[in-house]
Amino acid sequence: MYNTAPEPNESVSIVEALDVSYPIMEHFYTIQGEGYHTGSAAYFIRTAGCDVQCWWCDVKDSWDGERHPKMTVRELVEKVKAAKATKVVITGGEPLMHDLSPLTDELKKLKVDIHIETSGSSPLSGSLDWITLSPKRFKKPLPEVYQHADELKVVVLTNKDLKWAEEEAEKCAKETKLYLQPEWDTPASVPLIVEYVKKNPKWEISLQTHKFLDVP
Numbered sequence: 166m167y168n169t170a171p172e173p174n175e176s177v178s179i180v181e182a183l184d185v186s187y188p189i190m191e192h193f194y195t196i197q198g199e200g201y202h203t204g205s206a207a208y209f210i211r212t213a214g215c216d217v218q219c220w221w222c223d224v225k226d227s228w229d230g231e232r233h234p235k236m237t238v239r240e241l242v243e244k245v246k247a248a249k250a251t252k253v254v255i256t257g258g259e260p261l262m263h264d265l266s267p268l269t270d271e272l273k274k275l276k277v278d279i280h281i282e283t284s285g286s287s288p289l290s291g292s293l294d295w296i297t298l299s300p301k302r303f304k305k306p307l308p309e310v311y312q313h314a315d316e317l318k319v320v321v322l323t324n325k326d327l328k329w330a331e332e333e334a335e336k337c338a339k340e341t342k343l344y345l346q347p348e349w350d351t352p353a354s355v356p357l358i359v360e361y362v363k364k365n366p367k368w369e370i371s372l373q374t375h376k377f378l379d380v381p
């Protein structure tokens with residue numbers, strides 16, 4: 166949980182907040198496929214723009230924010246409302262490259278839970294009910310993000326990533342849920358993870374179940 170409610174003299178008017186816009190790669194109502202909330206319905210908002218640039222990224226189209234149309238907070242809130250979603254997942258790209266306060270403040274008026282999936286490499290913003298920290302070696306998380314992570318999800322390709330996952334877990338709060346996730350195009354990582362979790366049961370396996378189910 167993270168909340169940056171603005172000080173009164175910092176607050177933007179409702180009209181201004183509704184007119185704030187973000188570059189959006191896609192948005193859709195679907196099923197959360199990964200991590201603790203796997204299987205639950207959620208409205209996904211994928212912001213464009215990412216300066217982390219993992220070589221194995223499966224959403225490289227999201228990297229250049231200029232390539233995607235902007236949507237206003239008003240438009241995004243209307244989409245979530247029309248879907249009657251109770252949960253919103255803000256993902257990317259790297260969503261924290263944008264100040265999320267105007268968007269999350271307005272979404273909160275719908276009484277939805279707001280989740281974020283982030284590399285943690287840019288400052289936290291907005292009102293966030295669930296933070297999935299997925300750290301990347303290419304641009305490491307800011308130190309202050311670790312203690313706010315509800316779950317730590319480390320993508321594993323090789324043994325080296327398991328060692329790094331332990332180092333990252335040490336920086337998180339003790340309540341943070343710990344997940345190892347195989348990289349989809351690296352099937353050799355699966356037996357590594359299975360054996361590691363059997364020996365280190367504080368970790369669980371997160372699978373990209375939406376890819377098995379063939380839902381977006």
Ligand code: SF4
Nearest residue numbers: 215217218219222258
């Ligand atoms: S942080 Fe996420 S969106 Fe950005 S390059 Fe890495 S996997 Fe892709």
